[in-house]
Amino acid sequence: MRAEEILEHLVSFPVFGGQSNLSIAMWIEEYLAEQGLTFTNVPNEDGTKRSIHCRIGPAVDGGVILSGHTDVVPVEGQSWSHDPFTLTDGGDGKLYGRGSCDMKGFIACCLAVLPDMLKANLKKPIYFAFSYDEEVGCLAGDALAASINDTYAEKPKYAIIGEPSMLQPVVGQKGIVVYKTTLNGSAGHSSGIRKEVSAIHEAARLILWLERKMDRLIESGQTDDRFVPNHTSIHCGVFKQSGAAHNIVSDHACFLWDVRVIPKDNAGDILHEFEEHCRQVTISCRERFPDFQITTELYHPNVVALDTPEHLSIVPFIKELSGRNDLGAVSYAAEAGQFAEAGFESVICGPGDIAQAHRADEFISKEQLDKGVDMIRQLVRKLS
Numbered sequence: 001m002r003a004e005e006i007l008e009h010l011v012s013f014p015v016f017g018g019q020s021n022l023s024i025a026m027w028i029e030e031y032l033a034e035q036g037l038t039f040t041n042v043p044n045e046d047g048t049k050r051s052i053h054c055r056i057g058p059a060v061d062g063g064v065i066l067s068g069h070t071d072v073v074p075v076e077g078q079s080w081s082h083d084p085f086t087l088t089d090g091g092d093g094k095l096y097g098r099g100s101c102d103m104k105g106f107i108a109c110c111l112a113v114l115p116d117m118l119k120a121n122l123k124k125p126i127y128f129a130f131s132y133d134e135e136v137g138c139l140a141g142d143a144l145a146a147s148i149n150d151t152y153a154e155k156p157k158y159a160i161i162g163e164p165s166m167l168q169p170v171v172g173q174k175g176i177v178v179y180k181t182t183l184n185g186s187a188g189h190s191s192g193i194r195k196e197v198s199a200i201h202e203a204a205r206l207i208l209w210l211e212r213k214m215d216r217l218i219e220s221g222q223t224d225d226r227f228v229p230n231h232t233s234i235h236c237g238v239f240k241q242s243g244a245a246h247n248i249v250s251d252h253a254c255f256l257w258d259v260r261v262i263p264k265d266n267a268g269d270i271l272h273e274f275e276e277h278c279r280q281v282t283i284s285c286r287e288r289f290p291d292f293q294i295t296t297e298l299y300h301p302n303v304v305a306l307d308t309p310e311h312l313s314i315v316p317f318i319k320e321l322s323g324r325n326d327l328g329a330v331s332y333a334a335e336a337g338q339f340a341e342a343g344f345e346s347v348i349c350g351p352g353d354i355a356q357a358h359r360a361d362e363f364i365s366k367e368q369l370d371k372g373v374d375m376i377r378q379l380v381r382k383l384s
């Protein structure tokens with residue numbers, strides 16, 4: 001099957017982040033099995049989702065992992081010109097469909113070149129690593145990378161994460177972590193606001209403290225010009241379950257905030273400083289309301305940043321494969337940092353433009369899909 005035909009199948013599975021991916025996983029597994037390949041599953045706890053990995057070629061050190069995620073983002077609220085789950089040739093050189101670009105296009109390229117991999121006399125192995133739940137916080141990347149380490153006696157050297165980058169090698173990726181902060185206040189008449197403790201007012205001050213913390217990081221020179229924006233961002237995106245009426249002091253407030261760190265910042269340090277500040281606030285609020293409390297918990301696990309130094313051998317390797325010499329860095333979360341953390345030299349490099357990802361009428365150009373196939377064929381030649 002050509003990459004376009006495979007992509008048609010992959011796009012037809014509406015597997016959203018957070019939901020079961022068994023339908024698409026089984027289709028991929030059947031395809032692998034037809035080619036005579038054995039594979040390993042990395043299931044979630046209740047068996048409703050699973051990652052897949054397999055090796056093609058000899059069990060020797062120095063192989064290359066090709067990584068992709070099988071889930072996509074929702075289409076609700078978006079106005080699509082075509083059915084998002086029917087790959088549609090627009091006649092304009094573009095193939096439209098949810099996930100065509102992010103990132104079933106890359107998986108289709110991998111699967112399309114599989115017969116060539118099997119025929120080639122590979123001296124170093126290639127691994128496929130396909131995950132789930134990437135779009136809701138890279139929830140399966142760590143376990144997938146760990147399972148590759150545990151399953152194979154040999155050690156793969158490189159990991160190429162095929163997120164859409166127009167096949168530009170990307171060596172930096174911000175990390176992300178999401179926290180949930182909850183406050184309780186004293187419910188009283190609103191006229192007594194100066195003797196009560198309003199959970200909403202205190203929460204608002206904490207959110208402004210977080211914004212100020214971001215500003216202080218920037219002012220102290222914590223920037224990295226490879227990224228846009230060039231600094232760690234701290235942002236409160238959800239404020240909920242707060243307040244009963246305009247004339248009652250709120251006894252409850254809750255907000256979610258995300259931290260997107262450049263590699264030289266550390267989300268844990270930011271959390272630590274925030275919690276220290278919360279302790280001071282708590283001491284002072286308890287003078288008016290002894291049961292006052294602020295708690296902060298992890299809402300989405302930490303996705304580590306990627307910072308692949310240019311002296312690593314994967315850098316010239318991926319430059320040659322992709323035919324591009326300009327290295328990039330991205331501000332979105334991806335599994336690349338997780339693969340790097342597991343001990344593989346890692347880069348992001350895949351077909352399609354991230355500008356099309358997550359949008360209505362997402363597409364991948366046929367040219368990019370062809371170039372993705374060419375890159376993987378080139379990989380097969382290099383490892384043969």
Ligand SMILES: [Zn+2]
Pocket residue numbers: 069102103134163164
């Ligand atoms: Zn993606």
